[in-house]
Amino acid sequence: MNANPHANAPRDTPLRACDAHIHIYSRSFATRADAAGFVEQADVPAYRDVQARIGTQRVVIVTPRIYGTDNAVTLDAIRQLGIANARGVAVVRPDVTDAELAKLHEGGIRGIRFTLYTPANAVVGFDMVEPLAWRVAELGWHVQLHWTAAQIVEHQALLARLPLTIVFDHCARLPLPDGATHAAFTTVRRLVDAGRAWVKLSGPYLDSIDGLDARYIDVAPTARAWIAAIPDRLVWGSDWPHATETHKPADPMLLDLLGEWADDETTRERILTDNAARLYGFDN
Template sequence: MKCDSHIHIYDRAFLKQTDAPGFVDHADVAAYREVQARIGTQRVVIVTPRIYGTDNAVTVDAIRQLGIDNARGIAVLHPDVTDAELDALHRGGIRGIRFTLYTAKHAAVGFEMVEPLAHRVAELGWHVQLHWTAGQLVEHRAMLQRLPCTMVFDHRARLPLQQGVNHEAFGIVRELADAGRAWIKLSGPYLDSADGLAGRYADITPMARAWVDAVPDRLVWGSDWPHVTETHKPDDLMLLDLLCDWAQDEATRERILIANPAALYGFAS
């Protein structure tokens, strides 16, 4: 079964405040089921949106609705999380924690929390998911080498368009992936594209193909639905079609959509 390995669910029932800047309407489980029917995926990985802070109830509930056999979640946590809370999240389908640190404006956690939490979740077999700039990956290279658990790098490791694979971060992430310690998400092409939606994000293709050529066994694909950064939302089917440009071999695409996420997130083969 094919997996969309990066989405967000928004549900007002789990908001603690009535006025929530950044909330996305029509992005609940029912709306995502329509996306699944359109793009032909059956499995999904839900990432807690930043407006919920470290409250992951919306994600756990979405996993429950979609069915834990075919849904997993990525939480946002602080180091004061208790062992009991971690156990409950694990039973609810959480398999990793995310550190969105590419800009301080969006950070619900800090760099100083990465290692303490990584040691906590490593015992559960979870990974850390890192949405950092390429420059931050270089700056914190020593930390990445020390982490005791698997790493997942968001949105192609956010390699800058001008440097692409020539950026030092490409080699750092590739080395970790080659060692079986890291995975890369082929997602969010609009985050770094100058061509934009009108140009079908074509300027991202060389970087995406470079990842496919380098580490095809360590890649997963995600739609990044509901595309909260974008004023003009891309068609999710078009985003999936981009994978045909990035991975031109059908067997490789099947690996990225089926076998790789099954291995990373613990879905049945």
């Protein structure tokens, strides 16, 4: 008998399924001098083992905050995993050159991330979002926002001005007990309805109160609300290697949660395959 009660196998994973949010950590690349939070055994070989367990074939790698604006670890991971099945989301500042952006694009980067939900260790700011958005829009990229729900509401005028696709991290960080009744749900829904935005179904532990032992059951209504409202504008991500968590969930269990949130296999497959292919430019 498996000693880990949370390591149950996922439901059948469709061909070309994408894990749209992971991080790679490697000692081969320098981290910020003031950064903490390096995750051991979270390199490409370790992630290949995760893929084998959950059955995904495509992946989107997001540069972890400990590398600041050095995206070399992400570019290297895309190269190792193969650009046909891997994409990346980088972190840059306004001083990035056009040549650097072109190199990132060639390496598989398709978006830039603004992690601003907490000022701790942030390497970008709200003042950088709009000027950088105009620059990367020319490459067909998106901006990915890890903001609190309150920040989404506060900056909705800024969001409305952005000239490109917006991807909201981790279910748009709707806090409990509000969940989908929070004003940020309406803000994001308005952007989605205008063809401007997507949401990642990822990181259920970030806003769960019930926690791992309860399989993050309190987040299920929020996830189901997103699935009911915008099924064509959702992607799923494991958030491996779960750097925020002391007690890390099993990735097969996280994928299985998607099957519990989505009542039918057609919707689940759309989230894992077709939606991800459209957002990240994978060939079907």
